[in-house]
Amino acid sequence: MNADRVDEKFAEVLEKAQPPLGGGWQERALKAMAASAPRRARSRVRLVAVAVGVLAALSGLGFVPFPAGSAKGAWNRALAAAAQATTVYMRGREWTDRGEFDFQEWLSEDGFCRHERLQGGSIKEVTIRGGEGERRVRYDAERGRATDVDMPPWRPGLPDPPVLPTKDLMLGLFKSFQFFKAEGFPVGDVKMAERREWTLWSGARDVVEVQAGDLARARAEIEPDSGHILSLERFRNEGWGWALTYRLDYIEWGVEIPENVKDFDPPPGTTVTRVRWWTGRADKVIATATTADWEVTLHAIDVNRRGDLYLTLSRMPSAEKRGSWYNGGLAIKVDAVDDSGAVYKQQNGYGCARDYWSTILERGASSNPDAIPRRVTFTMYPYRRGLSKDQSVTFRDVRLPARQSGDDLGREAREVVQY
């Protein structure tokens, strides 16, 4: 079934699925439209008079900020303050594809982060990362499921460093814009404005506004003396206008992280899947090689009962490329052939964390099916896009370990616990 046929078929199904319109819907719609006539411009004099009156009243009450000059460098001061902070607690609201949530978050300089999404005061989702024996826990109350995955170690140059992620409060916005630009999306120019405002209630505060083309924008308020971010809002262009997607409205710096938030205690009925793949694999090195732009490391090889290979790899930008932007979701392509002549086929399923990858190579037919392969030659393409498209590394005659008894080694690294 080609793309056109899928569209055609789905359009047919949608047409069949369309419920009948109630009689008189047109009258109803026309009545609603008549009741909401187009907004017309009112008398300008009256409008100006009302606006001046309201502005004066609000200014008097301290709600309307007065411009108080430039705040050049406010953004850099905020980044520096975030880098120096040890812990932070934040509260706000998020509007996501899965619904609207209140959130609260604890972050600390050792890389610990707990993010909770709540509805009606109940926890719906929890994500924990970092902390002791770094791992990520995600809990989804709707599905009654949680995953608990160990994390591979961080090395300089890899994304997602275990440092205070408060830097990401706004930096994340820049990152995503740069990413889109690098991928060739028409995001337009990223513009930033910094200014100081003053109100009767809150005194002086610096305001930083960032906008990328007409796709997304953000606004942060920063305390001028300390450089601490006080609030943050992010908006996305939804076609009809700017939609608020994230609002951080309470932030407290230097808090003590409560012990009970450092781990996740699943409620009864939750199915927890524990994945322990990286531990014992990602910290070893079998071979490493570099291309012009990348360093590729083969950390571990596991061989299943049938002779399929489970590779643990990592990819890191070269020293010159560090700090530049790339698509961390683009998989590493691997070609392999063993000493019995069998060619391996890379499977679609793979896992990745922090640019460490686990990928499966299925062993193809060999001219001598009874031969037990001892060595394999791998050719790896770390990043098949842009200027790095044709860059590759070759690891020749890598010795294979003994076969393990299981078929699906990935599944064996998983443990499912019912609470």
Place this chain on the structure above:
Amino acid sequence: MSEVEGAEGRVCVADDDHAGLVDGLRKGDAAACAALCEQFGRRIHRLAAAWLSGDGQLAEDVMVQTLADAARNIAHFNAKKATFAAWLHGIARRQVRLELRKQRRLKAVPPAAQVPIDSVAGVPDGRDMAEDAVERMNAQGQVADVAQVLSQIEFEVLILTCVDQLSAREIGRVVGRSERAIHSLLHRARQKARGRLMSDER
């Protein structure tokens, strides 16, 4: 609809098809309101019904509210930024999301969408209404099946392509993504939907 190079080198979209309709709506013309109903009422209803898991009554409410919102806010429509259809679909999408947030509906056929066959008594045009209802329920089940394997954004993009044949650029405007991202979402959505639709095809 045609693309023209704007004064500052930006590509603008001239929405010639609906210029008259937009003008009429701006003047509050009753004939333009009727034309809006005629041209877009059923399309918005179909779109909303698909997004709302086949809930016809709610889809009708969304459609009426979308048309009313469009008529009220027509002054904010800017033909340089989006086509009229994309702008209208953006409003519909927002209405649907408001409803979904309110009701937290699941991607499955809700009881409201299931046609009570015993209540279908009259057969005005001689067709078998019960058969119609069963066919509709089956189709709604198929839509729910497809929805289950797609992410929300993939489902939205596929519907906008199939129901209204909006271009990738227009869909990008509706859902706030780049044209390239839409191509990629659409490719994934078709791949995932293919399996579900194929089983019916065999």
